[in-house]
Amino acid sequence: MNASTALPLLILASSLLPGLVIFFLPESSIRIRTALNLFGAVTKLVLVAVMARGVLHGVDYEARMRLLPDLDLVLRADALSLLFVSLSSVLWLLTTVYAIGYLENSPHRSRFFGFFSLCVTATVGVAMAGNLITFLLFYELLTLTTYPLIVHRGTEVARLAGRSYLRYTIAGGALLLVGVVWLSTLFDTLEFAPGGFMAGTEAASRPGTLIVIFALLIAGLGVKAALVPLHGWLPKAMVAPAPVSALLHAVAVVKAGAFGIVRVVYDVYGIEFAANLGVTQPLVMVAAATILYASVRALFQDDLKRRLAYSTVSQVSYITLGIAMVGPIATIGGIVHIVHQGLMKIALFFCAGNLAETLDIHKVSDMDGVAHRMPWTMGAFTVGAFGMIGVPPLAGFISKWYLGTGALAAEQGWIVLVLVASSVLNAAYFLPIVHAAWFKTPKGKWQDKRDRQRLETRWMLLLPPMATALLVLAVGLLANMPLSPLEWARLITMTEYGP
Amino acid sequence: MEALAATVSWDACLIVLPLLGAIACFAWPNAAKKLALGTALAVLVSIASLTIRVTAAGAFRHAVGAWGAPLGIELLVDGLSLVMLSATAIVGLAITIYSAGYFKADVSSRFWPLWLFLWASLNALFLSSDIFNLYVALELTGLAAVTLTALAGSADALTAAARYLLVSLLGSLTYLLGVALVYHGFGSVDMAVLAGRVESTPVFWAAFSLMFVGLALKTALFPFHFWLPPAHASAPAPVSAALSGLVIKASFYILMRLWFEIVPADYSTFTNFLGVLGAAAVVWGGLQALRAKRLKLLIAYSTIMQVGYLFLAFPLAVAAAWRGALYLILSHALAKSAMFLAAGNILYCAGHDRIESLDRIAQRLPMSLAAFAVAGVSIMGLPPSGGFIAKWLMVEAALKSGQWWWAVTLVLGSLFAAAYVFKVVGYAFTQAEAPHTSIDVPAAMEWAALALAVAAVLMGLIAPWILASMEIGRAFPGAAIP
Numbered sequence: 001m002n003a004s005t006a007l008p009l010l011i012l013a014s015s016l017l018p019g020l021v022i023f024f025l026p027e028s029s030i031r032i033r034t035a036l037n038l039f040g041a042v043t044k045l046v047l048v049a050v051m052a053r054g055v056l057h058g059v060d061y062e063a064r065m066r067l068l069p070d071l072d073l074v075l076r077a078d079a080l081s082l083l084f085v086s087l088s089s090v091l092w093l094l095t096t097v098y099a100i101g102y103l104e105n106s107p108h109r110s111r112f113f114g115f116f117s118l119c120v121t122a123t124v125g126v127a128m129a130g131n132l133i134t135f136l137l138f139y140e141l142l143t144l145t146t147y148p149l150i151v152h153r154g155t156e157v158a159r160l161a162g163r164s165y166l167r168y169t170i171a172g173g174a175l176l177l178v179g180v181v182w183l184s185t186l187f188d189t190l191e192f193a194p195g196g197f198m199a200g201t202e203a204a205s206r207p208g209t210l211i212v213i214f215a216l217l218i219a220g221l222g223v224k225a226a227l228v229p230l231h232g233w234l235p236k237a238m239v240a241p242a243p244v245s246a247l248l249h250a251v252a253v254v255k256a257g258a259f260g261i262v263r264v265v266y267d268v269y270g271i272e273f274a275a276n277l278g279v280t281q282p283l284v285m286v287a288a289a290t291i292l293y294a295s296v297r298a299l300f301q302d303d304l305k306r307r308l309a310y311s312t313v314s315q316v317s318y319i320t321l322g323i324a325m326v327g328p329i330a331t332i333g334g335i336v337h338i339v340h341q342g343l344m345k346i347a348l349f350f351c352a353g354n355l356a357e358t359l360d361i362h363k364v365s366d367m368d369g370v371a372h373r374m375p376w377t378m379g380a381f382t383v384g385a386f387g388m389i390g391v392p393p394l395a396g397f398i399s400k401w402y403l404g405t406g407a408l409a410a411e412q413g414w415i416v417l418v419l420v421a422s423s424v425l426n427a428a429y430f431l432p433i434v435h436a437a438w439f440k441t442p443k444g445k446w447q448d449k450r451d452r453q454r455l456e457t458r459w460m461l462l463l464p465p466m467a468t469a470l471l472v473l474a475v476g477l478l479a480n481m482p483l484s485p486l487e488w489a490r491l492i493t494m495t496e497y498g499p
Numbered sequence: 500m501e502a503l504a505a506t507v508s509w510d511a512c513l514i515v516l517p518l519l520g521a522i523a524c525f526a527w528p529n530a531a532k533k534l535a536l537g538t539a540l541a542v543l544v545s546i547a548s549l550t551i552r553v554t555a556a557g558a559f560r561h562a563v564g565a566w567g568a569p570l571g572i573e574l575l576v577d578g579l580s581l582v583m584l585s586a587t588a589i590v591g592l593a594i595t596i597y598s599a600g601y602f603k604a605d606v607s608s609r610f611w612p613l614w615l616f617l618w619a620s621l622n623a624l625f626l627s628s629d630i631f632n633l634y635v636a637l638e639l640t641g642l643a644a645v646t647l648t649a650l651a652g653s654a655d656a657l658t659a660a661a662r663y664l665l666v667s668l669l670g671s672l673t674y675l676l677g678v679a680l681v682y683h684g685f686g687s688v689d690m691a692v693l694a695g696r697v698e699s700t701p702v703f704w705a706a707f708s709l710m711f712v713g714l715a716l717k718t719a720l721f722p723f724h725f726w727l728p729p730a731h732a733s734a735p736a737p738v739s740a741a742l743s744g745l746v747i748k749a750s751f752y753i754l755m756r757l758w759f760e761i762v763p764a765d766y767s768t769f770t771n772f773l774g775v776l777g778a779a780a781v782v783w784g785g786l787q788a789l790r791a792k793r794l795k796l797l798i799a800y801s802t803i804m805q806v807g808y809l810f811l812a813f814p815l816a817v818a819a820a821w822r823g824a825l826y827l828i829l830s831h832a833l834a835k836s837a838m839f840l841a842a843g844n845i846l847y848c849a850g851h852d853r854i855e856s857l858d859r860i861a862q863r864l865p866m867s868l869a870a871f872a873v874a875g876v877s878i879m880g881l882p883p884s885g886g887f888i889a890k891w892l893m894v895e896a897a898l899k900s901g902q903w904w905w906a907v908t909l910v911l912g913s914l915f916a917a918a919y920v921f922k923v924v925g926y927a928f929t930q931a932e933a934p935h936t937s938i939d940v941p942a943a944m945e946w947a948a949l950a951l952a953v954a955a956v957l958m959g960l961i962a963p964w965i966l967a968s969m970e971i972g973r974a975f976p977g978a979a980i981p
Contacts, residue, residue, distance in 0.1 A: 065960070066962075066963045067883075067888075067959075067960070067962060067963075068888065068891070068892075068962055068963065068966070069963055069966060073883075111865070133882075136882060137882035137883050140881045140882050141881075141882070144876065144881065147921075148927075148928060151925070151928040152928065153930075154928050154929045154930040154931075155930065158928075159925060159928065159929070162925065162928070163921070163925070166917065166921055170879075170914065170917045171914065173881070174910045174913060174914060177890075177891075177894070177910070178894065178898075178906065178910060181891060181894045181895050181898060181906075182898050184895060185895055185898050185899045
């Protein structure tokens with residue numbers, strides 16, 4: 001086994017093995033658990049950096065194992081998978097730090113961190129999957145490993161949310177399975193390839209079947225990507241502990257769904273083939289409807305995490321919108337939003353978690369003046385919220401700019417209207433929060449409790465939102481630097497559309 | 500190693516060793532645990548050596564005492580029997596380790612001889628090459644299984660065992676009647692001989708119908724399943740594991756052998772009928788499992804559902820479907836025994852297995868709950884488990900042959916399975932406190948369950964190897980030519 005085979009496996013193992021060990025640790029061995037968690041996260045980050053360097057220098061990373069006589073499990077690093085892998089490993093490190101701080105002294109931490117590590121393993125597997133069956137494997141593994149995290153608190157509400165999550169995702173997984181098996185009966189290969197593997201094959205002349213399969217695949221992936229009307233589980237799942245919400249919304253679950261849609265449209269069907277088949281336009285419509293519907297729903301939520309959850313439903317569909325619009329500029333916008341949405345949303349969830357953990361604030365209506373008590377947290381929140389609205393030069397602006405100009409280039413002007421409406425709605429549900437937090441008089445009881453500590457909350461809770469907010473600013477400001485997410489998205493788009 | 504593997508009759512060892520072990524356990528009950536463990540390991544060595552030999556030299560027939568068919572007894576070892584024997588050996592070893600902790604002294608002295616006897620008769624069944632020897636082994640398996648069921652001693656268990664005894668006898672006698680008709684009509688009981696002689700005559704179909712009904716009764720195919728849930732739910736946990744994991748597969752194995760080697764041609768009406776029964780079993784078993792109030796009953800109904808899957812292979816009737824069904828037999832053997840062993844741990848610790856009161860006990864036995872959940876991954880058919888490979892192969896066969904409705908049945912079944920598995924697993928995640936009055940479970944019992952469950956999941960990753968082994972000797976139609 002040489003380095004190019006071993007690296008993808010090591011990246012998986014860097015969270016899988018610590019996770020398995022952590023399960024068997026007694027609750028009291030906090031130090032070993034923390035050490036293992038951080039060791040795994042840092043190791044993964046280093047390995048991913050090595051791999052990114054290698055990919056830039058043209059090294060082909062691939063690990064292959066026979067699953068069935070005519071089917072392989074493949075882990076591979078291409079530009080797109082690297083984008084997702086880097087995102088999840090950076091954010092995993094931050095979320096681990098956050099979770100260690102957040103769950104101090106709560107029960108069942110070995111179980112929590114065990115599944116937490118497995119969850120990231122599954123996400124990284126989804127990112128590096130080189131064909132549909134490998135993708136399916138990790139996609140289902142992701143379902144199984146996030147369920148225990150959602151129901152972690154064990155309350156009745158949490159268990160209901162868990163059941164709802166399973167109903168949606170297991171049914172979605174079943175649809176996806178049927179779609180994948182069906183494809184495997186029609187084509188010799190299931191391997192992701194730029195431009196897809198369909199064009200020019202014999203089975204390509206059966207548009208009806210291929211459209212049905214496309215619908216099956218997108219329905220299966222749309223559950224995790226929370227496309228309306230398959231989004232019902234996501235707002236319920238926000239009862240999970242804040243680090244889990246952060247993971248669910250930014251790194252793992254919804255991202256895996258959106259990422260899968262990108263793979264199916266670009267590397268299975270191929271964008272041109274899909275466009276000729278006539279399946280991309282309905283996808284654009286669904287995405288546009290999701291964006292507007294969820295934004296409107298977000299307006300009326302008083303629970304902060306619920307409002308953020310609806311915001312996720314809306315924002316993740318930007319990715320689908322961009323990649324389904326059939327045009328390189330829009331595609332860049334969609335793909336770069338995988339990273340941008342992740343950074344912004346994780347910052348917002350970290351902040352919401354800080355408010356809940358430090359001041360026991362869960363509702364938007366209780367947030368008046370909270371910025372005086374927690375200026376750093378609310379500063380990060382404000383950056384994230386402005387990013388979501390699309391204020392330049394933050395991350396969200398870059399995404400929206402490319403999506404908008406892409407829509408014009410693809411001669412679909414109405415999408416610009418959708419984007420404008422969505423931004424107005426984003427502003428309508430985020431700005432009141434920001435305004436209340438900074439400018440209204442505090443009315444909460446927490447005011448009295450304030451002591452002269454140096455930090456407004458534990459450093460482990462403060463560092464992650466600050467770091468992610470900084471990243472939101474950085475990826476926007478430095479969008480044109482080499483190695484920025486935008487540059488990666490350009491690189492990916494170039495390979496997909498060909499020279 | 501290979502020289503040794505060639506000189507010893509490992510196939511005969513597989514029958515003789517457990518028989519000797521049973522006698523030894525009967526004679527020295529105080530040393531029974533050690534004797535049984537020794538026997539289990541010896542059987543494992545034999546099956547490993549046999550695998551080496553068959554992989555190297557291909558399928559073979561072994562005339563016992565140099566008396567060949569049609570007069571003497573011949574043992575047949577091909578890919579099909581090899582995988583069944585291996586699954587039995589692995590599950591058997593886990594059950595043996597588990598039982599060493601499970602049984603109290605008084606029951607223990609009766610359990611060990613019976614269990615090893617059951618093992619011997621299962622091995623004999625998988626090695627038989629003629630339909631009469633199959634009958635003998637089937638009857639012995641049934642009797643041992645019934646007696647083991649009764650070991651629990653409760654009123655429920657005795658009633659269930661009595662009913663199981665009647666069904667078992669009825670099943671094997673019906674089968675025997677079919678065998679007699681075949682012998683009368685075609686003058687042989689050896690399958691290889693019959694394969695050349697059997698014609699599609701009314702006599703044959705009458706005989707086959709009898710054999711089929713007998714075997715379907717013992718396999719618990721819907722609507723012949725009524726005896727299974729009470730028997731499997733009330734037997735001692737390691738016995739339930741053996742019954743659900745191995746014993747019902749024995750009669751299905753015979754059915755497959757007959758179907759592959761003797762039955763002249765496929766009749767789509769009949770195979771579709773089997774498929775419909777299988778689909779009914781999937782739906783009925785799934786619904787009943789969802790409604791079950793007790794854990795072991797839930798697992799028993801899940802078995803009925805999985806048996807339904809097996810019969811879907813008949814209408815699909817291509818090599819891929821048979822590979823899938825075989826893979827399901829193997830992965831289900833591991834996963835289902837893991838589930839029963841895990842349920843046994845819960846019963847052992849809490850003294851009950853009411854599902855609605857599982858939350859407290861789950862705090863005490865996280866490993867057993869984990870074993871149940873991991874085994875559930877295979878039962879649900881999620882990747883990368885053995886159950887997933889089976890489901891993949893069968894769904895693929897259904898779509899390839901244009902019979903999408905069987906694919907729908909398979910997918911529906913896995914949704915049912917997910918519903919009842921998570922109905923149980925959900926109890927691991929509550930705020931309940933661990934109970935104070937519970938009995939500690941020996942670590943070996945928890946590990947045995949978890950090891951089987953993990954094996955069922957990892958089985959999905961060694962599929963090419965197992966699939967290749969299955970096809971040694973072209974054991975089933977459409978298998979790859981070596």
